[in-house]
Amino acid sequence: MNKALPIPILIFILGLLLMGCSKKSTEIDWVYPDGNHKALIMSYDDGLDDDIVLAQLFDRYGIIGTFHLNSGLLDTRAIWYQGKPNEFVGTYLSKDTLVHVFKNHEIAVHGTYHKALVGLSDEEILEEINVDIENLSILSDRKISSMAYAFGSTNDHVAEVIGTTPLTNARTVKPSYNFELPKDYYLWNPTCHDSEALDYQEAYISLDSPSLSLFYVWGHSWELRDTLRNQNILKFCKEIGDRDDIWYIGAGDFADYHASLKVLEIGPQQIVNPEGNGIVYYREKGQLKSLNPGQRLIY
Ligand SMILES: [Zn+2]
Numbered sequence: 298m299n300k301a302l303p304i305p306i307l308i309f310i311l312g313l314l315l316m317g318c319s320k321k322s323t324e325i326d327w328v329y330p331d332g333n334h335k336a337l338i339m340s341y342d343d344g345l346d347d348d349i350v351l352a353q354l355f356d357r358y359g360i361i362g363t364f365h366l367n368s369g370l371l372d373t374r375a376i377w378y379q380g381k382p383n384e385f386v387g388t389y390l391s392k393d394t395l396v397h398v399f400k401n402h403e404i405a406v407h408g409t410y411h412k413a414l415v416g417l418s419d420e421e422i423l424e425e426i427n428v429d430i431e432n433l434s435i436l437s438d439r440k441i442s443s444m445a446y447a448f449g450s451t452n453d454h455v456a457e458v459i460g461t462t463p464l465t466n467a468r469t470v471k472p473s474y475n476f477e478l479p480k481d482y483y484l485w486n487p488t489c490h491d492s493e494a495l496d497y498q499e500a501y502i503s504l505d506s507p508s509l510s511l512f513y514v515w516g517h518s519w520e521l522r523d524t525l526r527n528q529n530i531l532k533f534c535k536e537i538g539d540r541d542d543i544w545y546i547g548a549g550d551f552a553d554y555h556a557s558l559k560v561l562e563i564g565p566q567q568i569v570n571p572e573g574n575g576i577v578y579y580r581e582k583g584q585l586k587s588l589n590p591g592q593r594l595i596y
Contacts, residue, residue: 487514560574
């Protein structure tokens, strides 16, 4: 005799269970590791030596930057074509200073030679990115997790290819103009370019939401040679830095933490943090608590 429940009833029961789970899980007050609901990522491209001053500015205000470098161009002069042929733009950082300059910041990929990835074969994309990961890992003796698409050049297929590399995230240049966490970490749209950051600063500082949020700003340190732009970034860092309610973090660590939250096993009465996962944090009656890998939270 077949004792199995008819499929529509099974689907109904499963639906109820899932509804129950999502309702329960939203009752947990998940927070970032420092106990906050807000986070800031500052993401900068190209690795010119203007990064040195910007990294120092971030240091002054407790901000962590993610700096995307083209390892094949380090130690060379930046000669770009911006209307005039052979225009000298500046100097790329030198290899032996990276660890010192980015002591408190994340070192990340921008492609070995700053190639636009759309239009390249999969092999060429992987060569451009994997060599950069390898070079930067060796130069910094760190795990390299993040990238930014050179020229913002990407699409669904390119993102899929990047997803096969050891990287956990890749940033576009398409502004989201919101403070939401990304849905696709390989097409991670920042909130805005730094030239617009002041327009969103007050909204983020005054945001008081129980949900996790993120203000993600991107730019180029060499653009900050402009006097007004420089004044604006100083103002921005001074206002948004050193706050108790914002988690200042690199893109790689942020992506890792969110990934840990996403793999929690949420049941009707308990949440299990699987073995091998990262530590996750929540607040209970205002108190910051953690759930270690292998631990369960009964509720
Ligand atoms: Zn670039």
